[in-house]
Amino acid sequence: MKEYDIVIVGGGPGGSMAAKVAAEKGLKTIFFERGRKPGEKNSSGCGLGPRMWRSWPDMMKNLTEDKCPSLRAGRFARNYLVDKKGEVSAMILARPTESVTYEPAKSFITMNCYRSEFDPWMADLATNAGAELKCSLLIKGLIKENGTVKGVVDEKGEKYMAPIVIGADGAVSMVAKQSGLRDKWYHDHITLVPQYDFYAPREKIDLIMHEEALAVWWMAGGIPSAYQVFFGDGFHVGLGNWMQSWEKNPLYYLNYVVNLKHFQRLIKMLGAKPREVQAHLLPWMPYPEKTYANGVMLIGDAAGFPCPLEAEGIFPAMESAEIAVEVAAEAIAEGDYSENKLKEYERRWQEESSIGTEFDAGPQLWSVWKALPFNAKNMDWFIPMVSEALTGIFDWSEPHKVRIRQIVAHVKKYLPQAMPTLMSEFVPLFTKALEDDMGKLMDPSIMPTLINLLPKLMSLMPDKKKKRRRRK
Amino acid sequence: MNINDFDLKSISTHIEGTGDFISIDNDKCNLCNRCLVICIMNLWKKREGKIVLAEDYKQKCVECAACYQVCEPGAISFQYPAGGTGVVFEQG
Incomplete structure (x- = not known):
């Protein structure tokens, strides 16, 4: 049995960031990676967002092509x-x-950049700061006493005790499951x-x-x-x-x-x-659902933090790692590892981080993506309608005046299918995003004008039949 | 080049040495076939009315856990393979 201040399950960007920050705070820290090296079990969708350079400039300026040739x-x-x-x-x-x-x-x-290069680079920052890393080792379970997590056990039965365990173990998180925070998604x-x-x-x-x-x-x-x-x-x-x-x-x-x-x-x-x-x-x-329990905090994908629009997960993993370790350090200083104390982690990511801001409009953003790229029926009008509207005018098949009528009529043809989705998805999203300014936008003096204008505009739009009559 | 033709095994790397890490409890299985559909490596088969896991799954599984996640009756158990074994994403 080995004792630590903090045990981190997972050596991805979230786990390594947590280990780095914890070690820098002087906490006795260990983190685990089931692959032979960090990153060999992961795949990047894209890579890194520019916010990383804004949040951690001193760290990110050292990420150069010699360390990460895939950049x-x-x-x-x-x-x-x-x-x-x-x-x-x-x-x-x-x-x-x-x-x-x-x-x-x-x-x-x-x-x-490839995760197989980025993740080892991040893990090196953590070990250089004094954190211990064990690779090729699967953490199989949590050790619990009286409903509180007290440590983890590896596949060989070795125990690692710590008052705080951070679950940075991804979408299929053992920590989330065994702490009772989530069985399946x-x-x-x-x-x-x-x-x-x-x-x-x-x-x-x-x-x-x-x-x-x-x-x-x-x-x-x-x-x-x-x-x-x-x-x-x-x-x-x-x-x-x-x-x-x-x-x-x-x-x-x-x-x-x-x-x-x-x-x-x-x-x-x-x-x-x-x-x-x-x-x-x-x-x-x-x-995201609940991200803490007695002695446990979940970060990154394990917590469900990939952004609700296109599911970018590296930045929120690293940001949540920082917040979790801050709260862990306070919990250790106070000797209080209870759910009640660790609730502070959830409060901070919700109220004081970009994760909270992102998820403030999360239901609306998630719903837009669900209704369009993930909805085949809607993409069948979305693609031709957008192509028509954005590019239809660059065409020599008719005088441009005629083309404009053709395009507007064609777009109008899709509107009965498109309007319900556009109204039910984009109105709530913009209302949410602009909620602080809604007072100005909803100025009673302009509303009647807008409401009257819309049907008028719609009636002005030509349709195909009308166009044919005119051309005869 | 027709991508449907490529041999998936030839573009994935596996380190040997793990024990079993996926199993199915056929008493719980409701034969919904979702595991058969979702496994990109086609590691689930139906034989004599029963869902079975390919014998060589340890050399092919990419450890996405989709079969476990998609299994509503909870018949499929999934744990990651032993540390340092299993799939390797060199360009992950």
């Missing part, structure tokens, strides 16, 4: 709109917009994400993709939307969906995307070759 800045993101026949109907290339306020967020959307709180990694020569990616290191394939035709992320010498393509939504093998859907004519062309141009198949569970919640 590639995602400066541009291409949005492919793919119709139900599998044809790309529009492409929209996006980069950080004018309203983004700080560097490096103005320069890149994500900093892509609700089916629409967790997604399965299958993913391929492709090798492609670095210089080809540099030349052909240049700064365009991210893509979303927005899919109609009953295929979940997919992401594509470029790294130093390769790329990932993956997609996710709720557990109950797979009608066929998840790779059927991923293969459909990879076999799109346009995707095959990319593979050919880049000289890309399939290199690895991966799959993982990814929590995708409207709001």
